[in-house]
Amino acid sequence: MTTTVFRNALVVDGLGSEPVMADVHVAQDQILDVTEPGARASAREVDREIDLDGLVLAPGFIDMHSHSDLQILSDPQHLAKVSQGITTEVLGQDGLSYAPVDDASLALLKDQLRGWNGDPEGFDWNWRSVAQYLERLDGTVPVNTAYLVPHGNLRLMTMGAAERVASPNELDAMCALLRQCLAEGAVGLSAGLTYVPGMYADTDELVALNEVVAEAGGYFSPHHRNYGSAAIEAYQECFEIAERSGVALHLAHAHLSFEVNRGRLPELLHLMDDAVKKGVDFSFDSYPYLAGMTTLVSQLPGWAQTGGTEEVLRRLKDPTERARIIEALDVTGSDGHQGLTVDWSTVFVAGVPGAPELHSIVGSDLATVAGRADRKPAEFCLDVLIATALGAPCVIFMGFEEHVRELMRHPAHTVGSDGILVGDKPHPRSWGTFPRMLQVYVREEGVLTLAECVRHMTSSAADRIGLSDRGRVVPGAKADLVVFDQWAVSTPATYEDPRQQATGISHVMVNGEFVLERGTITGLRTGRVLTRNIGPRVRGRHEPKELGHDR
Numbered sequence: 001m002t003t004t005v006f007r008n009a010l011v012v013d014g015l016g017s018e019p020v021m022a023d024v025h026v027a028q029d030q031i032l033d034v035t036e037p038g039a040r041a042s043a044r045e046v047d048r049e050i051d052l053d054g055l056v057l058a059p060g061f062i063d064m065h066s067h068s069d070l071q072i073l074s075d076p077q078h079l080a081k082v083s084q085g086i087t088t089e090v091l092g093q094d095g096l097s098y099a100p101v102d103d104a105s106l107a108l109l110k111d112q113l114r115g116w117n118g119d120p121e122g123f124d125w126n127w128r129s130v131a132q133y134l135e136r137l138d139g140t141v142p143v144n145t146a147y148l149v150p151h152g153n154l155r156l157m158t159m160g161a162a163e164r165v166a167s168p169n170e171l172d173a174m175c176a177l178l179r180q181c182l183a184e185g186a187v188g189l190s191a192g193l194t195y196v197p198g199m200y201a202d203t204d205e206l207v208a209l210n211e212v213v214a215e216a217g218g219y220f221s222p223h224h225r226n227y228g229s230a231a232i233e234a235y236q237e238c239f240e241i242a243e244r245s246g247v248a249l250h251l252a253h254a255h256l257s258f259e260v261n262r263g264r265l266p267e268l269l270h271l272m273d274d275a276v277k278k279g280v281d282f283s284f285d286s287y288p289y290l291a292g293m294t295t296l297v298s299q300l301p302g303w304a305q306t307g308g309t310e311e312v313l314r315r316l317k318d319p320t321e322r323a324r325i326i327e328a329l330d331v332t333g334s335d336g337h338q339g340l341t342v343d344w345s346t347v348f349v350a351g352v353p354g355a356p357e358l359h360s361i362v363g364s365d366l367a368t369v370a371g372r373a374d375r376k377p378a379e380f381c382l383d384v385l386i387a388t389a390l391g392a393p394c395v396i397f398m399g400f401e402e403h404v405r406e407l408m409r410h411p412a413h414t415v416g417s418d419g420i421l422v423g424d425k426p427h428p429r430s431w432g433t434f435p436r437m438l439q440v441y442v443r444e445e446g447v448l449t450l451a452e453c454v455r456h457m458t459s460s461a462a463d464r465i466g467l468s469d470r471g472r473v474v475p476g477a478k479a480d481l482v483v484f485d486q487w488a489v490s491t492p493a494t495y496e497d498p499r500q501q502a503t504g505i506s507h508v509m510v511n512g513e514f515v516l517e518r519g520t521i522t523g524l525r526t527g528r529v530l531t532r533n534i535g536p537r538v539r540g541r542h543e544p545k546e547l548g549h550d551r
Helices: 103-112 130-137 151-159 168-183 203-216 231-245 265-277 309-317 319-332 356-361 366-372 377-387 401-409 429-444 450-457 459-465
Strands: 003-011 020-027 030-035 048-051 056-059 061-063 086-091 144-150 188-192 219-223 248-251 282-286 291-295 347-349 393-397 413-415 481-484 505-510 513-517
Touching: 003 481, 056 450, 061 413, 061 429, 061 459, 086 459, 086 505, 103 151, 130 144, 144 151, 144 168, 151 168, 151 188, 151 203, 168 203, 188 203, 203 219, 203 231, 219 231, 231 248, 231 265, 265 282, 265 401, 282 401, 282 459, 309 319, 309 377, 319 377, 347 366, 356 377, 366 377, 401 413, 401 429, 413 429, 413 450, 413 459, 429 450, 450 459
Parallel strands: 003 048, 003 056, 061 086, 086 144, 144 188, 188 219, 219 248, 248 282, 282 413
Antiparallel strands: 003 020, 020 030, 056 481, 291 393, 347 393, 481 505, 505 513
16 A cells, blocks of 8 residues: 655644644555544554655645636646646536537537637547546546536537427436436536527526436536626526526625626625525636636627627628627627627737737737727627637626625635636646645735645535545545645636746646645546536525635
8 A cells, every 4th residue: 555644734624623732644546544744654554654744734725616628638748737736627518518419519518618618739639428528537647637518519419509498308318418417427517608509508407407407416507698798697597597406506706896896796606695594505617816717709799609709700701790790899898798789998819829829919908909900899899700710819807896795705605717828828727726725815905824725725625526535534425636836826817928837836736646746747647537426406405605705
């Protein structure tokens, strides 16, 4: 039995307990024991001892909202995530990913998701089912992964990109496919209700699908319909779906942003706490930044995004349809932009794939670059989309610091990077989310204590996924661990220079093996596909928790 002992660690157990000095004994892929400093190891022989001299040892961090679906395979060193101390990522987010697929839906999704995930040259798309995709991941990547079934994929495989609600027969087919995907190892269902084709689903469709998820003990993670003009109403729909279906609800990248929602956070907090009092099993994730990142094409009105790349490009070039799109963006509001007109000074181009002649605009806002060209920003935006064949990603500033801080204090809070790893200048959250939590919101600002913050990033997330043996430093738990200096951990990643490795994080262990050692990637690929090891949730068996704030 191979054993490693971490001596003189400041153990933050992930469960919210006060930090304590201890030795942590790891045997194979499990934590064997947590003892007083200097105690003998339980195993007969210790292969390796590491004196941490008071550095923090905590459970590896769990990224509850990740867009690493392709990049984790095409760039298996995965420095952006490993260097943050992340040991598990939840993939399949926002209702759109790459399994399950057939040939037709894969072709559509590769185009639609280039701005999120790229389209690596020569990449081997050797899967179609969820089971095959998970097999491709298992043991070939450096961190653990869990997978949500994307609602958009179910629609594409059952009814194409049809702009309507599903028929009874189509809904039955989607439910059957979802049931199969969950049996193959997915932990729940995601939805992207501002993206094509998910935006065409009605509430009843989502309730029916989530009844299947609830039966399997999984959870529902929606990118809800509107983060702008009707944000509160969109959150209300999510809680309604959970109440009617009995599914556990986990809100994806929960925030309340855009000027129209300034000061309305108490309304959202009331919805959250009221839902829990009604018995909804509820959690959410957020990221510690004021900007989001997505694809530029997703800001167009939904009707303009349908039909595949060639059809969308045709619309952008057609004078009549182009004028109609611009009117939505600038005058009436675009459902792709959360029902609002676009403030182009807040939209920054993050990449221009296939259009090197536009490289100079990367990192600049569209109001500024359009002004330099003596163009209207909306016109310039559409030209960028044409030049990049819809592949341009963007960063949009729309958040409020006071909202970000108050949400992360909520006990149902977990952390998700929402990290997009492609683009010339991706959002710094892809490289800096977890160290930023520790640097800014624990050490510098005291919004959370160290123990509280680590709990949000570890056991709270593990419990939502259904992993009773992850996210905690206790005997018998899996040895997913991170070592960091609480006084030095930080992220140098910025919007101007985002691809910067975190500092102050020295060791990351995944399933008992070091994937980061002394701050350097080891190249080991010990990540496993994780499926629920907590039994199915029985509706009515969970007593509602009283949710105030941690502080």
